[in-house]
Amino acid sequence: MSLPISMPPASAEAMSGWPISVFDPAGPYAGSIATLSWILVAMAVAVLGVVLAALWVALFGPARLKTRLGGTRLIWIAGIAFPAVVLSGLLVYGLSLTRHLSAPVAQDAMRVRITGEMWWWRVAYLDARQQPYMLDANELHIPTGRPVVLELESNDVIHSFWVPRLSGKLDMVPGRRNILPIQADKPGVYAGQCAEYCGGPHALMGFKVVAHAPAAFDRMMAARRAPRQQPSGQGAALFRSAGCAACHRIAGTPANGAAGPDLTYVGSRSSLGAGILPNNRGTLIGWIGDSQSIKPGNRMPPYKMLSAEELQALATYLEAQK
Missing domain, CATH: 2.60.40.420 (Cupredoxins -  blue copper proteins)
Known part of the structure; x- marks a missing residue:
């Protein structure tokens, strides 16, 4: 079962990991949550079944069952005692099942x-x-x-x-x-x-x-931690002169902006724009030129004044950041 979150169309590479599967855990922390979720779903289905059965009796059942259904004893048992016991049991079980989510993790983690x-x-x-x-x-x-x-x-x-x-x-x-x-x-x-x-x-x-x-x-x-030789040329010069370095950082260069995402390893990422685009030459050029048409409202201004050649040079420079 998958979580229906709206995302823009993209390639399989960019959407790797999508759609988000909330009932397919891949680790112990998610596993206990998924187990509890299935139990809650099962209990909800069971309660719905009981309610539908009671509704059928109230509408179409024999008079004897209708009388018992509306009796004081059944209301006390099924309407108060049973929910209190079941919900208390689920609370205790849920807390015990997920207690490791708040347990201290090893200091060297x-x-x-x-x-x-x-x-x-x-x-x-x-x-x-x-x-x-x-x-x-x-x-x-x-x-x-x-x-x-x-x-x-x-x-x-x-x-x-x-x-x-x-x-x-x-x-x-x-x-x-x-x-x-x-x-x-x-x-x-x-x-x-x-x-x-x-x-x-x-x-x-x-x-x-x-x-x-x-x-x-x-x-x-x-x-990643090893010393790297930075590429030079038109792309590196444009990154500084066009104002990119004012908002973005690339380790080992004078670019030390902190307002936008760090671009030290942008060439090795599988996606752009916080997971919404595949990372390739075309999407990188499109994002630099006019990210607002792709992700309206984001805080990166469009760079429509750059020529196609300049956009190619900037993309080449950024692709080398790995």
Whole structure:
């Protein structure tokens, strides 16, 4: 069963992980939530069946059953005692089933700070001193088989972080840091979505968690932290002169803007615009030239004054950021 969230048409690559499956857990934190959800669905179906049966008796049943159905004893038992016992049992079972969601995670667990923005996600990988050592945006990479602690914050309004196959949802409240553990048991791409209306293009605020086998994850992180030689040429010059560096950061360059997503690894991301477009030459050029026609209301201005050649040069430069 899938969650019907409206997203714009895109290729299979960009939509990897979609549609979001709320009943197909891929880790222990999401597993307990899915189990509880199925139990609640089953109880709802059972209660609906009882209500429909009682309605049939009230409308078409024999007089003897109608009399018993409206009796005081049945009302006390079926209307008060039975719901109290069942709901209390479900409450106790639900709390015991999901208690590990709030249990302390090992101190040496990987920690990532994710900050909700209008309308994208700021990602900061934290070291042992809880300081950011690597920045990214809209995409999180984790190893399989290990719990990962997410520190959730917001820089503007209330957002809600939700990757249904890996954990529950949790609000991101300005001025507050909430903690959410996630874990993926197998490699794959797991889609997420802002689950709290935050204005503007809220429905186009997607997210991706990419889970790697531990060895592959370690190699990827080591490669990202290794010194890189920055490309030069027209694209690099345009990135500075057109004003891109005022809002975006690229590690190892003078570009150190913090208003927009970090672009250090934008060339390796599978999507653009917070999960709504496949990341390729055509979509990258379209996004730079006029992102407002793709995601109306986002905070990146259009660059219609750039020529086709200049857009090609900028796209080439950004594609090299991996």
